[in-house]
Amino acid sequence: MTVSDNGLSQRDLFTSGVGNLRRRHFVNRALEITAWVGAVVAVGTLALVIGSVLMKGASSLNLRFLTTPTDPFGTGGGISNAIIGTGILVAVATAIAVPLGILIAIYTSELAGPRAAFTIRYVLDVLNGVPTIIVGIFIFGLMVVGHQQSGLAGSVALTIVMLPLVARSSHEVLTLVPGTVREAAMALGASKWRTVLTVVVPTAFSGMITGSLLAVARAAGETAPLLFTTSIFPNLVQTNLAQALPNIPVTIFQFSESPDPAKHAQAWAAALVLIAFVLLINVIARTFLARSRRQLGPGGR
């Protein structure tokens, strides 16, 4: 075997006989383990949350629980009024926040100058960071004081939570639309708005749906914006937006504050319904994300 000047054989250079190589192996291994532990913590936390909700809530969850309104005196009732109320609250908030958020995104990514776009995105990020309890108090002061709690006030509060999420995520997807596609449309004689409407927005559409669905999932679970705006509600199915609407998050809070242990079990069951809804929305969002990747990804050129 050939031996080099420093006394190492060629073979030594390719095995962990060299000190430096062994140290690099060790660092590599340590980092792998650290990352692996981090991943386990993340997945484990989610599994624990879902697992404990499932264990404590499953016993009270049945069809009757989903289809009858709350029973104020016992545990015979369910949460149908809260499910319907949350559905209305989130639907109204979505109907306002999604079109508005997408319009803001089209403005910031397609029409605004760089400075205006930067400012608006910055404002949206700040809005996204505002604690939701403050959003609740703000709407309380604006729409509840001097009037009464209402579903509309709750929806508007949820809209404020959703708006920056929809606008920012839509903006990101719109900027992923390749400039070459915009150029192609312009070079064919399409005006600016025609290019945006017929080429850019359709290309980004799946991605904008993904962002909007994630915002819906987030809004469905928000409690703080509803505490001041739509938390004093009757134990029956309510669909009038001018009055306070029963909703799942506040119901969970009320049940868990009850002295009756049977109500606690119902709180867990309501939590299970909420988590199942959020997970479902997330799965749907994922499928749209996959479609968006196909249209925007490197294979899409």
Add this chain to the structure above:
Amino acid sequence: MPGIKEKVHPARLHHLQPAEGAAGRDEAQHVQDPKRAIRHVRLEGLNAFYGSQQAVRDVNLSFEPACVTGIIGPSGCGKSTLVRCINRMHEEIAGARSEGRVLLGEIDLHGDDVDVVAVRRFVGMVFQKPNPFPTMSIFGNVASGLRFTGTPRDEISDRVREALQGAGLWEEVKNRLSTSGLSLSGGQQQRLCIARALAVEPQVLLMDEPCSALDPIATLKIEELIGELKDRVTIALVTHNMQQAARVADTTAFMLDGELIEVDSTERMFTNPSDQRTEQYVTGKYG
């Protein structure tokens, strides 16, 4: 201007204003062959800028009808910017502007009251990378330009077929017109983009390095296609591939640092150029 080409309705030309002084000079040729006159592009004293940086310096260049004019030069010499001034895509970039005249026939395309949409109806463009619209079918891609320009609905399917035939793609796609444009290979996608540009029946076709993202066989097909198309449209071909210019261009222009160094028949440019810098470039001394 009747009889320019059957399908170009005179009404579509009304946005284009004649440039002062251009008519007289061009008259002799115009009278001889009106069809060809509107395919003739002349750049007069063209300067183009990005902010304060000048990318094209005082270029005078003529693109003859029924000719492929190749533009060669090292990266960043301004050749792409030059052709993007012809269909006014240059001005779409923030901070970009140009000076001088771009004459199509006798009309100054940079004139104040010329409609940019009309310009792009007459001057089509094919880009470096195939860029079909990702959400549209093969048919939808070719029809898109027609829809942008308000072509009557009942004409569209015939014009799409003609355009695909013109781009040599019809036989390959006629049974799958409703599938996504992205389902095609890179070379097919580029021919789809050529068909898309041809569908609006432009008189001039700008091709900005159309083969740079393609394999040699796809490149060969596009080059053959360019040869077939030149009788229908005037072609300006930007290329960084000198062999390509030698193969397909009738006239070749050499640019360096934003200036037009030399323009001549392709044969002369590659065998006996008059400028030393051209000779150095075509023999591979720099660039």
